[in-house]
Each structure stands twice: as structure tokens, then as C-alpha cells.
Amino acid sequence: MPAYAFAWCMLVLSIAAEVTGTIALKYSHGLSRLLPTLGMGACYATAIWLMGISTRVIPISTAYAVWAVACTALTALIGVIWFGEGISMVKTAGLACALFSLVLLNLADAAA
Numbered sequence: 001m002p003a004y005a006f007a008w009c010m011l012v013l014s015i016a017a018e019v020t021g022t023i024a025l026k027y028s029h030g031l032s033r034l035l036p037t038l039g040m041g042a043c044y045a046t047a048i049w050l051m052g053i054s055t056r057v058i059p060i061s062t063a064y065a066v067w068a069v070a071c072t073a074l075t076a077l078i079g080v081i082w083f084g085e086g087i088s089m090v091k092t093a094g095l096a097c098a099l100f101s102l103v104l105l106n107l108a109d110a111a112a
Helices: 003-027 034-054 060-081 089-111
Strands: none
Touching: 003 034, 003 060, 034 060, 060 089
16 A cells, blocks of 8 residues: 555554544443543544554645544534534534635645
8 A cells, every 4th residue: 555545544544543432422421430531531532543653655735624624524423413412503514614624735735
């Protein structure tokens, strides 16, 4: 597997680990339940480790932007679907703006 493809795979796994850690955070009930708290810590540590691997090849500005927007969007989506959190036009617009900013950052990298 080419290094660039491997780096993007590590970034996708980092995103999955961070979102899983955030779900565990919800189930930890304010860090008062041991197993979800330990799972959260392990997932967050894994997410950072995998992010570090991906940034050996992917520029940090691109990697972090993709990671942050993807984690935010997935967490919001899971909150609405899994935890029954409300969705509004303002929340939807905010997520759309975040995704649009990611497109702009990637266009800027391509132009540079």
C-alpha cells in the first residue's frame, strides 16, 4: 500500500477511535463508570497515536481539519440517531459550514 493511502487509512481509523471514545464518554456518565471511562481513555489515546502516524505524510493542517470536521459531524449524527438528540436548521447549517470549510482547506492545499 502506498504511504499516502496508508496515512489516509490511519486517519480514518483515528476518526473512528475518537468517535468511539466520545460514545464511551457519554456512557461513562461523567466518568463515574469504570469500564466506559477506561474505554474512552483507550480510544482517545489510540486516536492521537493514529493521527500522529497519519501526519508523517499528510500535512497537519489537512489532517487535523479532516479529523475535526469528520469527528464533529459523525458525533452529531450519532447523537441525533442513537441518543435521540434534537436536530435543527441551525445545527444542520453549522455542520454544513464545517464541511464547506473542509472543502475550502483542501482546495487551498491543491492550489499551493
